[in-house]
Amino acid sequence: MPNERLRDALLRAGLTPAELADRVGVNPKTAERWITQERPPYLRHRRAVATLVQERESYLWPDALPPNRLERINxxxxxxxxxxxxxxxxxxxxxxxxxxxxxxxxxxxxxxxxxxxxxxxxxxxxxxxxxxxxxxxxxxxxxxxxxxxxxxxxxxxxxxxxxxxxxxxxxxxxxxxxxxxxxxxxxxxxxxxxxxxxxxxxxxxxxxxxxxxxxxxxxxxxxxxxxxxxxxxxxxxxxxxxxxxxxxxxxxxx
Structure with missing residues (x-):
């Protein structure tokens, strides 16, 4: 299932998947999978992407964090x-x-x-x-x-x-x-x-x-x-x- 939130955030930021990959430092196919397969990035990449598109991690990947860790962050x-x-x-x-x-x-x-x-x-x-x-x-x-x-x-x-x-x-x-x-x-x-x-x-x-x-x-x-x-x-x-x-x-x- 595609990650429409991430796709929309990239459009608003004026970034293509290839440009995202270059800015974050990953293979373009990896960045594409983040969007088309809703595959969550590693933590360091999630933070970099969220900063880049000016969105919060919990919005882009609501299921990426286990409930107990999200509670500690909150x-x-x-x-x-x-x-x-x-x-x-x-x-x-x-x-x-x-x-x-x-x-x-x-x-x-x-x-x-x-x-x-x-x-x-x-x-x-x-x-x-x-x-x-x-x-x-x-x-x-x-x-x-x-x-x-x-x-x-x-x-x-x-x-x-x-x-x-x-x-x-x-x-x-x-x-x-x-x-x-x-x-x-x-x-x-x-x-x-x-x-x-x-x-x-x-x-x-x-x-x-x-x-x-x-x-x-x-x-x-x-x-x-x-x-x-x-x-x-x-x-x-x-x-x-x-x-x-x-x-x-x-x-x-x-």
């Missing part, structure tokens, strides 16, 4: 667990933001603490986008039942929707900036997610408690792991059903 993606969001060092937030150059994703209901943590948040994100980063901010739709329910769960009622409306204004500098998107989602968030390139802070949610009082996972992506990508995929799924905050941008994008 555990290694967890850098640290903080008991609550306020325990995450301010220096860590700033390091992640400053060093990010390719991807910054923020998935929250309001994330009202962010403009307080970064007084120039929107301007910083705008500059990151102008420098080539993909910047995504997804806020809860203040008119959605999901935001209303979250407010009641936390015991603050309509204050939650008010927090979202308040924070919307702080992202105004991102309006019209190429490479930046600010959207509204109508999903139930089980986690608030903050991605900075290949590092991520996942703020878990718990019924009856504000997100600030819930644990945070600090993750760092590994090529063979899939925990980081599990949460990254969640952000992508939420984005696919979201609407842009500014309707004129929605119209311009169609």
């Amino acid at each position: 555990q290694s993606e967890v850098v640290r667990i903080y008991s609550r969001r306020s325990a995450v060092p301010t220096d860590l937030w700033h390091r992640l933001m400053e060093q990010a150059t390719a991807t910054i994703s923020i998935l929250v209901y309001s994330g009202l603490f962010l403009p307080e943590l970064f007084p120039r948040l929107a301007k910083t994100l705008a500059q990151k986008a102008r420098d080539g980063a993909d910047v995504l901010v997804l806020l809860g739709d203040p008119d959605s039942p999901n935001v209303r329910e979250r407010g009641h769960d936390e015991g603050i009622g309509e204050v939650m929707a008010g927090k979202v409306r308040s924070v919307q204004r702080s992202y105004e500098p991102l309006r019209g900036v190429k490479g930046a998107r600010v959207g509204l989602h109508r999903t139930t968030l089980y986690n608030s997610i903050y991605r900075f390139d290949d590092e991520m802070l996942v703020n878990t949610h718990a019924f009856g408690f504000p997100a600030a009082h819930a644990p945070v996972l600090h993750l760092r992506r590994l090529g063979s792991g899939d925990m980081f990508d599990f949460y990254a995929d969640s952000v992508d799924r939420t984005m696919s059903t979201s609407l842009r905050l500014w309707p004129d941008e929605e119209a311009a994008a169609t």
Whole structure:
């Protein structure tokens, strides 16, 4: 059975099987068998190919790693667990933001603490986008039942929707900036997610408690792991059903 994932990754990378073989250092027939027979390469070659096509090993060869080894790798993606969001060092937030150059994703209901943590948040994100980063901010739709329910769960009622409306204004500098998107989602968030390139802070949610009082996972992506990508995929799924905050941008994008 052919490995369609590897074939597609090579097409997107603009590589032929022969070019792949040359870059990785194997016989062209060997590289061809990786594609046509779904024969997994040796570990060193899997890593080289995944790096070359910018895909994760677990995506290209989901059955190559035994479950126990994949579990150990996933555990290694967890850098640290903080008991609550306020325990995450301010220096860590700033390091992640400053060093990010390719991807910054923020998935929250309001994330009202962010403009307080970064007084120039929107301007910083705008500059990151102008420098080539993909910047995504997804806020809860203040008119959605999901935001209303979250407010009641936390015991603050309509204050939650008010927090979202308040924070919307702080992202105004991102309006019209190429490479930046600010959207509204109508999903139930089980986690608030903050991605900075290949590092991520996942703020878990718990019924009856504000997100600030819930644990945070600090993750760092590994090529063979899939925990980081599990949460990254969640952000992508939420984005696919979201609407842009500014309707004129929605119209311009169609």
